[in-house]
Structures are given as structure tokens and as C-alpha cells.
Amino acid sequence: MKAFVFPGQGAQYTGMGLDLFEKYPEAQALFNQANKILNFSITDIMFEGSAEDLKQTNVTQPAIFLHSVIMYKVLGDKATPNMVAGHSLGEFSALVANRTLEFEDGLKLVAQRAQAMQKACEINPSxxxxxxxxxxxxxxxxxxxxxxxVVPANYNCPGQLVISGEKEAIEKACEALKENGAKRALMLPVGGAFHSPLMEPAREELAKAIEATTFNTPLCPIYQNVSTAAVNDAALIKENLISQLTAPVKWTQSVQNMIKDGAASFTEVGPGKVLQGLVKKIDRSMLTNSPEL
Incomplete structure (x- = not known):
């Protein structure tokens, strides 16, 4: 069985998506549609912006979503996953891939998510x-x-966990973790405490938008960050997606469950190869690849 996985924040790079735009008329149409939906030219920033420009949350999240979803769509018949999953933000890309969400609805939700998270970050130094x-x-x-x-936020692979919370609590936790034998415990250059209780204002805001959006019955199951098991029910997918902002990303457990359920290969659709590396660390025997366009 084929698993398709979709990356989250941090996978962006300068010039991302330009090759798709130049090569595929369908990609061009979708990028142009995205500029209209977002009310700004995200393609200018993706194709020509600096790394600093791409770091802004209101740009990063829709940019990664667009790169992933448009790459998936130009694959056409080559894109036939038996199961999908996405790391944090990547879950929205996965939900467009398995037809739970329409492209336009997915992009609108991602834009709202980015703005809500940005606002939540400004409330507390985290x-x-x-x-x-x-x-x-x-x-x-x-x-x-x-x-x-201070809470566990991303279970990325065995021996690699990201924690999230208030700055002072994170600093104390890093010291204590080193004392407990951690090889490294280092602060990340992020704007806030994603996947922690400090994202509650963002969760409330996004919940309203998700509740108001139509979710279709998926074509194949999604393994969500919150539940880690195969989900086919649109109402449950909504529920898990709302919980995701304040709950940890259980990536290790999701990949393990996909393998248990028959995944023989993992194709990472979107910018970078971070998830391929994590899958290999979870199970060395797994085949991983990027899609052949």
C-alpha cells in the first residue's frame, strides 16, 4: 500500500513552486487562483522573495500548502495513495489530496490558521x-x-521530540533535560508555542471556520496528528483538526500505525525531504521517495 505524506512549517525555500508554475498550465491556474483568494501575490514571495519574507507565518503556511497541493494535483493519475497523513500544517494538504476538502476551502482555512496562530503568539512570549x-x-x-x-509538542521520531510553552518554562526544561541525559536541548527560532495550551485563542478562532466549512467523505483514510489512527469519518476529521492546534503532533505513532496497516512506501509531496528522513528513523526498512513529475 502507498502512503502519501505532506510536510509542515519549516519546509519552505526561496523559489519554491516556480518550476511547477513554469511547467504546468494547471499549476499556473491554481497559483493565480490562490493570489485572488489570499488578496495578495503569494507567488511573488514564493518565487522571488527572500528566506526572511518566506518566514512570516501568514506567508509560510499558505506557501507550503500551495506547493504541496499543486504538486499533488499535477501528478494526476500518478497520485493514487491508499492512505495519507500530514505533519501539523501538512494535514490540510493531506485533506485536499484525499478530497475531504476542496482546494479553495483548504487554502482559506490555512490562511485563517496562520493569522490566528500569529495573534496567539503575540499574546504570550512563548x-x-x-x-x-x-x-x-x-x-x-x-x-x-x-x-x-511546557508540553511535548512534536513526536517526530524516536529520540527526537519538540517541546512547546512559555519561554521561561522552556529554558528551565532544557536545563533539566540536559541533566537527564539529552544529547541536545536547543531553543528553536519560532514565533510561539505551537501545539500547546497557549494556542487556545487560535484553536477557538479556527474552530468556527472549520465548523462552517464543508468536509466531504474522504477517498482514502487520513492518519491525523491527534488520533494517529485511520479516519474516514468527515465529522471526526473536523474534530481532530480543531484539536490539533493545542495538542501534540504524534508523527511517530501515526507512521507506525500506517506501517501496521500495510504501508509499504511513503511518498513525500511538497517542499523538502524532512518527512522521508523521519520515516526512515521510525522504520529503516521503509521505502521513501519524492514524486516523479
């Missing part, structure tokens, strides 16, 4: 940190022992 070389349980226990808000 951040994230990457922890390497520790078992998940130790990281969870250390986070629970720290005063203030």
Missing part, C-alpha cells in the same frame, strides 16, 4: 525547543515537573 537523544517518557516527565506551561 517558544519551542528540540530535544534529542531521550526517551519520550523522560521528556514527558521532565515537562510535567517544570513550573509554568
Amino acid at each position: 517558544t519551542m525547543a528540540a530535544v534529542l537523544g531521550l526517551e519520550d517518557k523522560i521528556v514527558e516527565d521532565v515537562c510535567a515537573s517544570i513550573e509554568g506551561i
